Amino acid sequence: MSQRKKKGEFIVERNYVDDQRIIEPEKLEIGGVDMSGRWGLLVLPRTIEDFDHSLHAMVKNHPRGRNIDRCWQCGNCTAACPVAEENPLFNPRYLIYIIKLGYKLEIEKFGNYVYFCGSCGRCSEVCPKDVDPSGVMEAIGTALRRKP
Amino acid sequence: MRRRDMSEIHPVLVIGGGPAGLKASADLAELGYDVVLVEKLGQLGGAPIRWGYKTLAPELRPTEEVMGPLIEYVEGNGNVRVMKNSVVEGATGGLGDFTVTVRNLMNGATESLKASAIIVATGFEHFDAKVDPRYGYGRNPDVIGIHELEGMLKEGRVVKRNGDPPKRIAFIFCVGSRDKSTNLWCCTVCCGVSIKQAIELKHLLKDADIYMIYMDIRTFGLWEKLYWKSMEEYGINYIRGRVGEIYAIGDKLLVKGEDTLVRGPFEVLFDMVVLAVGMEPGSGTAQVARALNLKVNEFGFLEPRHPNIHHDSGRDGIYLAGACVAPMSVEEALAEGSAAAMQVAKALRRLQRAVVK
Ligand SMILES: Cc1cc2nc3c(=O)[nH]c(=O)nc-3n(C[C@H](O)[C@H](O)[C@H](O)COP(=O)(O)OP(=O)(O)OC[C@H]3O[C@@H](n4cnc5c(N)ncnc54)[C@H](O)[C@@H]3O)c2cc1C
Ligand code: SF4
Ligand code: SF4
Numbered sequence: 216m217s218q219r220k221k222k223g224e225f226i227v228e229r230n231y232v233d234d235q236r237i238i239e240p241e242k243l244e245i246g247g248v249d250m251s252g253r254w255g256l257l258v259l260p261r262t263i264e265d266f267d268h269s270l271h272a273m274v275k276n277h278p279r280g281r282n283i284d285r286c287w288q289c290g291n292c293t294a295a296c297p298v299a300e301e302n303p304l305f306n307p308r309y310l311i312y313i314i315k316l317g318y319k320l321e322i323e324k325f326g327n328y329v330y331f332c333g334s335c336g337r338c339s340e341v342c343p344k345d346v347d348p349s350g351v352m353e354a355i356g357t358a359l360r361r362k363p
Numbered sequence: 364m365r366r367r368d369m370s371e372i373h374p375v376l377v378i379g380g381g382p383a384g385l386k387a388s389a390d391l392a393e394l395g396y397d398v399v400l401v402e403k404l405g406q407l408g409g410a411p412i413r414w415g416y417k418t419l420a421p422e423l424r425p426t427e428e429v430m431g432p433l434i435e436y437v438e439g440n441g442n443v444r445v446m447k448n449s450v451v452e453g454a455t456g457g458l459g460d461f462t463v464t465v466r467n468l469m470n471g472a473t474e475s476l477k478a479s480a481i482i483v484a485t486g487f488e489h490f491d492a493k494v495d496p497r498y499g500y501g502r503n504p505d506v507i508g509i510h511e512l513e514g515m516l517k518e519g520r521v522v523k524r525n526g527d528p529p530k531r532i533a534f535i536f537c538v539g540s541r542d543k544s545t546n547l548w549c550c551t552v553c554c555g556v557s558i559k560q561a562i563e564l565k566h567l568l569k570d571a572d573i574y575m576i577y578m579d580i581r582t583f584g585l586w587e588k589l590y591w592k593s594m595e596e597y598g599i600n601y602i603r604g605r606v607g608e609i610y611a612i613g614d615k616l617l618v619k620g621e622d623t624l625v626r627g628p629f630e631v632l633f634d635m636v637v638l639a640v641g642m643e644p645g646s647g648t649a650q651v652a653r654a655l656n657l658k659v660n661e662f663g664f665l666e667p668r669h670p671n672i673h674h675d676s677g678r679d680g681i682y683l684a685g686a687c688v689a690p691m692s693v694e695e696a697l698a699e700g701s702a703a704a705m706q707v708a709k710a711l712r713r714l715q716r717a718v719v720k
Contacts, residue, residue, distance in 0.1 A: 263622065263629035266572070266600075285595050287580075288603070288624060312624055316600055321625055344591075 225253040232258055235324060266317035273358035274314055280354025285344040286311045292338035292348040298331050305331040307338055307348045314355055329355045372715065374399045374444070375707055376463055376478035378451055378651055381409020382693050383685025384484035385433045386700030387707075392442035394708055399476060400437065401446045401465055403647055407434050409486050410686075411693060414510045417517040419693055420552070420559040421586040429693065453654050454481065458680030459714045479714070480680045480707045483655065483665065484700060487686040488645025490539025490546060492638050498538065499609045500638060505529075505616055506609060508538075508640045509556055516563050521635075525614055528568050529634035533618055534561060535606050536577040540641035548662060550641035550690045555586040557639045558593045565597045574600045574633075576620060586692075604629075609636060642690040655681060664689055674703045682706050 223229060223237040236259040243255035274280035286308075293299045293308045305328045313321040332352040339349040377388045380402035388398045406412060408430050411419070416426045437443050452464040452473065461478040489510050492500035500506045504524040507515075515521045523529055534557045539545045554577070561573045575593075580601070582590040593599040606620035615632045622629050644663040652659050657676055660666040665687050668677040673688045684699040685691065691699070 261627055263625070263627055263631065265631060268572075284598055285591075287590075287594065287601070309624075316602065316622075318622075318625060318627075321627070 223256060223258070225256065226258065233261065233324060235320075236261055261320065263318055263320060265319070267319050268317045270314050270322065270355070270358045270362060271317055273361065274351065274354045277354035277357055279347060279350030280358075282344075282346045283311060283315060283351050283354070286315065286346045286348075286351075287344060288312055289343060291341045291343060292346075295337045295341045297335060297337065298333050302328075302331060304328055307332070307352055310355055311346070311348065311351055314358075326355075326359050329359065332356070372396065372711055373460065373477040373479040375480050375482065375711075376401065376451070376454075376461070376476070377482045377484060379403075379409070379484035379486055379647070379685070379687070380407040380437075380445070380447075381484060381486045381685060381696065382411065382430070382433070383486065383687075383696040383700035383703075384409070384482065385430075385437050386697045387482045387484060387684055387704040388443050389433055389436050389440070390701050390704035391707060392437070392440045394704075396442065396708070396711065398443045399446060399465075399478065400443055401449045401451055403448070403450055403468070403485075405447050407437065407445065407447070409696075410510075415514040415517045417513060417563065418559065420555040421582075421589045423559060423562065429697075450650060451654050454478070458710055461680065479711055480682065481655070482682045482684055482700075482703045482707060483651055483657065483676065483687060484683075484685045484696075484703070485648045485651045485687045486645070486696075487642040487690065488647065490550075490641040490643050492538055492640050495539060495542075495545055497606070497608055498535065498636070498638055499611070499616075503609070503611050503616065505611075505614075505634065506636045506638065508638050509534075509553060509560060510640065512560055512637050516560060516567070519567065521564065521567055523614065523634055527634075529571060530568075531572045531574070531633050532561075532564065532635045532637065533574045533576055533606075533616075533631075533633045534637045534639060536575065536580075536639045538638040538640050539643075540639075541578065546641055546643060546662070548641075548690065549581060551581070551583065552690065552692050553639040553641060554581045555583075555589055555692075557637070558582065558589045558599070560637070561599050562589070562593055562597055565599070572600070573597075574602055576602045576604060576606055576618075578603070578605060602629075642686060644687060648687040651687075657681070657683075673699055674706050680710065 238257040240255045243250045290308045293306050336349045339347045374397035377384045377400045388400045391398050411426050448469045452466050454461050454463045463476045463478050466473045540550045603624045604622045608619045610617040619630050658666040667673050668675045674682045676683045682703040684703040685696040
């Protein structure tokens with residue numbers, strides 16, 4: 216078996232596939248035949264299949280997260296955020312969206328970025344709908360830690 | 364020399380008994396003019412009555428508050444002759460002296476009438492969602508249009524075909540609107556109407572999860588309040604994207620689309636899908652355009668002489684009002700009815716002033 220450098224290295228256009236969706240068994244034997252390596256590789260679809268509102272409910276119950284439902288995704292918060300400017304993977308608007316709609320796959324992928332928030336509160340100053348996104352970041356962080 | 368009195372003025376012909384035509388008739392009757400109101404269907408009230416809207420956006424006030432007194436006044440006031448199940452087949456002459464043929468659609472009889480002026484208020488028809496096959500409308504009974512949901516809400520019973528209350532409901536915006544393969548224009552009210560219905564559904568089915576799948580939310584003017592309220596007070600969810608296909612799986616509907624805010628396709632099961640169908644000029648407006656030789660625009664709506672002045676049809680003595688000119692709300696249709704009545708009153712006053720030998 217060849218030495219693997221990177222998960223799913225055989226995939227053409229590898230950049231388009233997230234690590235979390237690649238299943239690559241160390242050893243795969245089917246009917247006595249060794250199918251390890253590229254034969255056993257499985258790429259899961261990235262289709263959103265369901266909504267999970269459990270985190271959303273926790274955020275709404277948090278004293279600083281209760282206005283999350285006001286958010287209409289204008290992106291003013293992200294535009295004002297000094298952290299997002301440095302690291303585009305941290306995006307307060309987006310975090311609010313995936314929590315609100317309960318997109319499990321996306322939360323798995325991006326949820327932990329919430330801890331990049333510096334709590335400077337600039338987003339909350341510019342939010343036109345009084346969501347207090349800074350508070351919502353805190354509430355999301357708490358909900359993610361507490362989620363069973 | 365004397366002024367002509369009212370009795371020498373022929374009645375005003377109003378075509379279409381929806382909000383716009385009713386308001387025009389009521390205003391003219393109140394000013395003392397005789398009116399003949401010709402309505403294609405067997406009842407007055409236009410779309411709000413025909414489809415049984417329970418309440419009106421944006422404040423969710425009962426439709427009867429607006430339509431009830433209007434219909435009562437028009438039917439009870441001695442100045443309006445209401446001709447139901449009838450259409451106008453043609454008109455000759457001009458301001459002050461039209462000769463009009465009205466056909467009764469039930470028995471085929473025609474009648475020739477004199478009219479001093481004509482107001483056209485033939486309104487709109489709903490886009491037929493069967494035309495756009497991606498939604499499975501007509502094939503799956505749990506895919507319904509907003510006009511059908513209005514009636515269910517009014518009855519206070521919203522259930523799936525199998526009798527169960529729906530738990531997860533999707534509204535799909537802009538069906539038959541803003542789309543090159545169907546109609547290019549925006550119907551202007553269906554965002555607000557869908558949101559109004561979602562709120563009413565929440566009152567009826569407390570545990571229902573409601574998802575609004577939209578391209579843009581166009582709750583213009585004060586209707587914006589509805590949009591905010593639906594998110595803040597009712598927890599209605601908004602997904603930005605379009606739906607490409609709907610499949611039936613068992614007694615559920617698999618809705619396939621793309622959420623453009625997460626850059627990802629979705630395939631989610633719903634119990635019921637409500638299509639926010641748009642507005643079209645419809646066959647009624649086409650019929651009247653042919654009969655009166657009126658100009659229509661590229662979309663089939665009646666084309667006023669000037670795009671910003673709806674009431675002027677470009678033909679002397681013929682005035683336009685309401686959704687036959689462009690998609691609009693009830694409040695706008697009422698205002699246009701009044702505006703057309705005012706133009707008629709002005710024109711007839713000029714005639715009355717004319718010297719009679
Ligand atoms: C599902 C739905 C819900 C809506 N809810 C709201 C709401 O909550 N609030 C709001 O402000 N607006 C609402 N609207 C918009 C509202 O229905 C229209 O603004 C209004 O009906 C327009 O009035 P109208 O008189 O111009 O036309 P219509 O209501 O369409 O009336 C036209 C009348 O003319 C008749 N007619 C047509 N052709 C002929 C002919 N050739 N000869 C004789 N008669 C003819 C028709 O039978 C009809 O009675 C809704 C629309 C939809 C699609
Ligand atoms: S509080 Fe957090 S999310 Fe808001 S601007 Fe500051 S770092 Fe960004
Ligand atoms: S600024 Fe406020 S409303 Fe806009 S996306 Fe951020 S949290 Fe939502």
